[in-house]
Amino acid sequence: MSSSSRVEAEENIATHTPSNKNENITVRIGLETHVQLITRSKLFCSCKNPVTLKEEPAPNTLVCDVCLGMPGTKPVLNKRVVEQAIMVALALNADPAKRTFFSRKTYFYPDMNKNYQITQYEIPIASGGWVEIEGDDSSKKKIRIRRIHIEEDPAKLVHRDGYTLVDYNRAGIPLLEIVTEPDFSSPREARAYLQKLVQILEYLGVYDSTTQATIKSDANISMEYNGIAGERVELKNITGTREIERALSYEVIRQLNVFRRGGVPSRETRAWDENVGVSKSLRMKEEEEEYGYIFDPDLPVIEIDENFIGKIGGNLPELPDEKRRRFMQQYGLKEKTAESLTADVEIADLFEKLCRSVSVKNAVTWTLVLMKTLNYHSMKYREAGIPDNWMVELVKAYEDGCYSDVVTEEILRKMVEEKQPMSVIVEKYKYPSLKDVGNLEEIIRKVVKGNRSAVEDYKAGRKEAINFLVGQVMKETRGGADPKKVREILESMLNES
Ligand SMILES: [Zn+2]
Known part of the structure; x- marks a missing residue:
């Protein structure tokens, strides 16, 4: 496919117009977005949160026993993160929980050396809510929020030729995960939502796109083609607001091609590779429950009283x-x-x-x-x-x-x-x-004198010749004159003589 026909195809999908009259296409997309919050310290320890630093610190310099997951250490919750999460919840019209707690999501991977991630599963910090965007038909559309929860960022893996390094500076950065219902009917709507979300988060001062803080999304895409429903595909690792439309457009076209060849997209997890601009299959999808969540006994249950929520609500910008x-x-x-x-x-x-x-x-x-x-x-x-x-x-x-x-x-x-x-x-x-342009009329008279052929053209009915004369006057005055005024004087001068 040439690059221009690819763009055209993407646009067709983006505007939700079937590219061929005999095709009836429905796209349903949901997003899970991870936002790195702007706080002074990390989620469970007093290490500096690296996202607000001007330059990326040297690897493994902003770490302590807690965010390195050393045995015997205990996490202490950063209260500011709870406040920020409630601010976001209220701004997104969601309901903050009155009582919530943290769970351990068990998995084995070098980016999380305690072998579990502290997150919220059973009771998120907030649920429900909506964000209003401009839908594909230009009318207002409400995108429903399913849940908002707090979790810790894992470490960063740096892949080199033949080996991998781990940087724990990122381990423990507070993340807010915001999950929508599958309410987007095109990649364009998903992008409009993310842009709106970033706007709101920046208004609240909990996120700043000019810092090193990132916003990353995982998407789920289900399509229906002439009445045949494909299975849900997860697309992981999409950074930022611009990339979301590109990644989703690619995935929609990929699934569309499967349908057009007579197949049905199967359930799987794919990763978006922004450098190459393609998605690659990672695995057939595991269920969330398969991770095995257990209550984290190191952290107390959080009780959130009405006054606390009311105070935050009263201070929203x-x-x-x-x-x-x-x-x-x-x-x-x-x-x-x-x-x-x-x-x-x-x-x-x-x-x-x-x-x-x-x-x-x-x-x-x-x-x-x-x-x-x-x-x-x-x-x-x-x-x-x-x-x-x-x-x-x-x-x-x-x-x-x-x-x-x-x-x-x-x-x-x-x-x-x-x-x-x-x-x-x-x-x-x-x-x-x-x-201090000087005597404008004098300059104009000089230009008229020096450009007889343009003047004659104008008088012969080629009215656009005046543009040339205006340009000459602007040149004489080094752009200092008001072109509207120059035109007025020129017109009256030319019509007189
Ligand atoms: Zn630490």
């Missing part, structure tokens, strides 16, 4: 959906615009700050230009190192008529690239201010 609705109402924004401006909480805050100093229209325009610039550099606003007041200063200068659109955008770009305020950038690059 305004969440993306609420903020979007408020922006629409308060600033008269269209839904899509409000959605863009609330995708990142720091951007939303900046926008509101701008609105206090400049018109809403200019605040919207320049926040969107900033987002475009950051996007180009694959950067979040909080990584850019630009204080809000630099943006306020720039947009104010624009609104006061100091700089044209073109120059303002260039200053903004340089601000992001060089992490310097407007005054430094303007001085360094000698950007012309509209206020």
Whole structure:
């Protein structure tokens, strides 16, 4: 298959359109997402949580007897993780448990040297809940959450040529596992959900995509093809929000091909290999119960009282959906615009700050230009190192008529690239201010004189020739003039003479 036909096929699946009229395809996807929480220390010991460090620490330097699983050591639960889990539960409309405990999930593997992982199985910290996304038909769709539980991350295995190393820095990082019902009908919906989930987690401050913290998902995919139901396939090890759509699209097409050849996809567990872009069969699926969960006697039963939950609920920040609705109402924004401006909480805050100093229209325009610039550099606003007041200063200068659109955008770009305020950038690059462009009419007259053929073209009815003349004036003023004003003066000048 050529790469373009593959993309087309993926798009067909993503938009849930059968690629052929005689095919009736149903896709059902559920996700289990593991989020590494941002805490100072690990889940059961006082070792530093490595995810917030700027650089990955040297292997096996953030470890102690507890997270190395030495005999005789006892885990002590990090209360902050329980608070964060309840915050997430409330933000996802789930019910926190009143009473819960930890269990040992027994397995033998070098990434977990106690031979069990401490997790929650019988009673998760929360259950139920939902996240609203935009479904494939563009209407709002609620994705149901089945359960949310806390567990410890295992160690990291580093595979080398012919041998494997173990790094226990990761052992004991607090994870939140969020499990959905199989409510997604396409890979695109799964991606929309993950993006929304990340947004909510970042609003809550429990996860930060600009740190080393990761978000990984396992997916289950069941398909029906012309009334024939395939068996459920588990797809493991999908990192991040972008990869989810790619991995799922691959898997959907793989199963579709099995159906088209007259087969039925069988129950199995596959691993996604993001470097190669394919999934590979790991094993025929074992059941969760086969792991053998037992109550962990080292950790006490957790009783969570209403007051504790109420206090956390009372301190929840305004969440993306609420903020979007408020922006629409308060600033008269269209839904899509409000959605863009609330995708990142720091951007939303900046926008509101701008609105206090400049018109809403200019605040919207320049926040969107900033987002475009950051996007180009694959950067979040909080990584850019630009204080809000630099943006306020720039947009104010624009609104006061100091700089044209073109120059303002260039200053903004340089601000992001060089992490310097407007005054430094303007001085360094000698950007012309509209206020000292000089006599605009004189410059325009000069351009008209020097470009007779374009002028004649315009007069002969080729109105688009004026664009060339505007361009020449902009060049003369080094982009400092306001192109709209230049066009107005040019038009009146040309129509007169
Ligand atoms: Zn430790």
